[in-house]
Amino acid sequence: MKTKGKAHSSNQSRERRNRYDEIIKAALEIFAEKGYTATSIQDVADAVGVLKGSLYHYIDSKEDLLFHIFEDAHVEAEKLMAEVDNLDADPIEKLRFYLEASVRRTLRNLPLQNLYFRDWRHLTGDRRDKLAERRWQYDRYLRSLIVRALEADGLESSMNIRFVSSFVIGGTNWVADWYQPDGPDSDSADEVAHSYAHLAMAAIMGAATFERPAAR
Amino acid sequence: MKTKGKAHSSNQSRERRNRYDEIIKAALEIFAEKGYTATSIQDVADAVGVLKGSLYHYIDSKEDLLFHIFEDAHVEAEKLMAEVDNLDADPIEKLRFYLEASVRRTLRNLPLQNLYFRDWRHLTGDRRDKLAERRWQYDRYLRSLIVRALEADGLESSMNIRFVSSFVIGGTNWVADWYQPDGPDSDSADEVAHSYAHLAMAAIMGAATFERPAAR
Numbered sequence: 071m072k073t074k075g076k077a078h079s080s081n082q083s084r085e086r087r088n089r090y091d092e093i094i095k096a097a098l099e100i101f102a103e104k105g106y107t108a109t110s111i112q113d114v115a116d117a118v119g120v121l122k123g124s125l126y127h128y129i130d131s132k133e134d135l136l137f138h139i140f141e142d143a144h145v146e147a148e149k150l151m152a153e154v155d156n157l158d159a160d161p162i163e164k165l166r167f168y169l170e171a172s173v174r175r176t177l178r179n180l181p182l183q184n185l186y187f188r189d190w191r192h193l194t195g196d197r198r199d200k201l202a203e204r205r206w207q208y209d210r211y212l213r214s215l216i217v218r219a220l221e222a223d224g225l226e227s228s229m230n231i232r233f234v235s236s237f238v239i240g241g242t243n244w245v246a247d248w249y250q251p252d253g254p255d256s257d258s259a260d261e262v263a264h265s266y267a268h269l270a271m272a273a274i275m276g277a278a279t280f281e282r283p284a285a286r
Numbered sequence: 287m288k289t290k291g292k293a294h295s296s297n298q299s300r301e302r303r304n305r306y307d308e309i310i311k312a313a314l315e316i317f318a319e320k321g322y323t324a325t326s327i328q329d330v331a332d333a334v335g336v337l338k339g340s341l342y343h344y345i346d347s348k349e350d351l352l353f354h355i356f357e358d359a360h361v362e363a364e365k366l367m368a369e370v371d372n373l374d375a376d377p378i379e380k381l382r383f384y385l386e387a388s389v390r391r392t393l394r395n396l397p398l399q400n401l402y403f404r405d406w407r408h409l410t411g412d413r414r415d416k417l418a419e420r421r422w423q424y425d426r427y428l429r430s431l432i433v434r435a436l437e438a439d440g441l442e443s444s445m446n447i448r449f450v451s452s453f454v455i456g457g458t459n460w461v462a463d464w465y466q467p468d469g470p471d472s473d474s475a476d477e478v479a480h481s482y483a484h485l486a487m488a489a490i491m492g493a494a495t496f497e498r499p500a501a502r
Contacts, residue, residue, distance in 0.1 A: 105407075107323040188404050191321075230473065233481045236464055237457040241489070244456020257446065260499070265449045268496050269489040273457070276488020283480050 102181035170267035183246035225278035318397035386483035399462035441494035
């Protein structure tokens, strides 16, 4: 009886997890297409093919749904950081690997990226604080990779390191603005990721040659 | 009588222009704060202190208002391009000047920049086409400055030049994401603009040393 009960409950929990994933996926698609503000919980329920009331077994509110979409993305981002930490490579290679993999991840998740940049401001309270903490975490992680890569070349940034990381984050994130996987002159994701990582590395190494302007 | 009439009509047209500017300014502030979708024409009318009906003497619709906000910004962008073209400087200095001035412009117009990136997708039809054409114009202009700056050093980009310009546009635009003019550790706009232009120049010059990866 005990074993049977367990199997039953594990099936239930798997089903619940599958349904939850399905809801997150449908919500991401429809938010990305229509925009968060213009989408109703009813739209999401219709896309999943369930009654609106059933959605509330999985999420508390539309905002909760938006938050969970970003949290799922965060799990992937943490995997990449762990992968980089475990790489058997010097700091410069690690940084380049991280940058290239980040661009690839962006290119694989364009609707998510565009939703994120457009609609993260709709999160409020605790959810917004958690999201801000994630962003800081990414920024801190990138800065630590940058500092170590410069050190490995006997260099250090002669400008505020926050400027360097934010410039690189902005430049690499920008692919989401224009990349069209099925566009007429579609570039391969490999080529784009490799090129962007090269540009980012050049900017980073350039941070060591910065000179403050004379006071004006 | 003729002169008087002219003076009268010129006063009227000046008043009209002032009122129009006031509407655009109020709309920008309120769109930036609440988001375009969540703002009604009534909100804009309340902010300007006029009846909703009066707004329609100046604009056709809420979308028209959004479009005019971006068009006004475009006029400023064109002035900068003309200024750069008329500079008595070599191509590398011209490019650096343009990049630095662009960042300064972004820092002076943070609500506009954030509105733009978040809500430009709400333009439709002709207005959207015109906006897309503006974006291409900026991109083409930057690319031409980049190509000439590399040439001046006897170099050329060994990667797709579109990647270079989009990376630089993304990196420099990103200041709007984090810069807080009155923040606790507020950096001077000069320092930020100078640093970002340096990073962008390093990335651009780095485009000449790019090597395509071996086929995998």
